[in-house]
Amino acid sequence: MSPTQRAWHALRNPSRSQAVVAVLLAILGFAAVTQVRSIEADDTYEGRREEDLIEILNGVTGTTDRARREIAQLEQTRRNLETDSNARRAAIEQAEERLETLNILAGLVPVSGPGVRVTITEAETPVRVDRLLDLVQELRTAGAEAIEINDEVRLVAQSSFQEVDGRLEVDGVALDPPYVVEAIGEPNTLEGGVGFPSGPVAALRGEDGADVVIERPAEVVIESVRDLARTDFAEPAQGQ
Template structure:
């Protein structure tokens, strides 16, 4: 009798294991596609990603070529007309303010690395969890008359969004993570003093065990804002005469 109960138990366990394996198999099929191994699916996704990146780089190169051609046409017209020259200078000024021009000049570089994982009280937190500190740094640099700011080579403008996306931060729709390299063009001494002031933002970052490096640089390059902003709901307001 005892032997029969043991056999019945083994049969029951076998049936349960079979059901579990069947459910797992169906789940894998749904996630990666029927008849496709996970490694094969990963290779396909990697190939697709590479193709998309190549297409993106090709588009960026094409945009750069077209912008160079436009600049040549603009400069040719400038040489012929003083009024056109004045308009060109005004246009460049507003493009610089909007962030649609690559800029270079003196300024500062602030590099922020996550705390070492073996530090006590670190709790696995990183700069991704401290978006308020990043925004605070941007505000401080703006208050110190920074003329241009970038975060991991993403230009910061009035349209820039900085949001948490899983284990990463999205800046201008581009995923990035630690270390964060914040660059700012302006008076190097003023910018450095604003960040390194006693009990200021750099002190605060270090108190949270973030590893920071703040340096001045005479030749900082900040790329332009790449996204195209379209105005769907607003238009210039005409003043009543």
């Protein structure tokens, strides 16, 4: 058999080893073609001119810069809003605290807290109005935030003391002894403010002969309140 005839015979009747080699060669060829196509697909900028690549790079850089500026602006806006919100919240809290303080000073709300209770029991000589007024003034000077007499009258800056028909009147309310003055504040300071030598307590005991007892309750409760005076002529100005 000639060489040509042997070749044709091998192609028509391949052995097992030849078949395996053929399959491997086919797989290798497919992988090579796939790799080439993948490289061609991924290599997007291959073949571009340098000027084109620079222009593309500048465009990407400009977009990044704009994004960064927008992010910075949004972060600044968020910080401003947080600052405005905090300032508004602080202003509201200050206003509420101020309103609460004014309501207490005006005697419009019940209050409680540490303080002192001064009980004045008359002897044969009635307690003078100016003695009681001195006691109240010294309590205010010592920092009393709220004062009440006989669980009836809430004292404020405009309170008045007078004697009518032998009876003590405070803000038009006639009071009977013993007189119980309760004040809310720092107990040590309040007691020191009225109990110093030649002070109102000493005058009540020495000159009026009254029995004066100063106590420090665990809590002083003042429940009497004042009615808010209604204005007849004044009204808020525009913009207030």
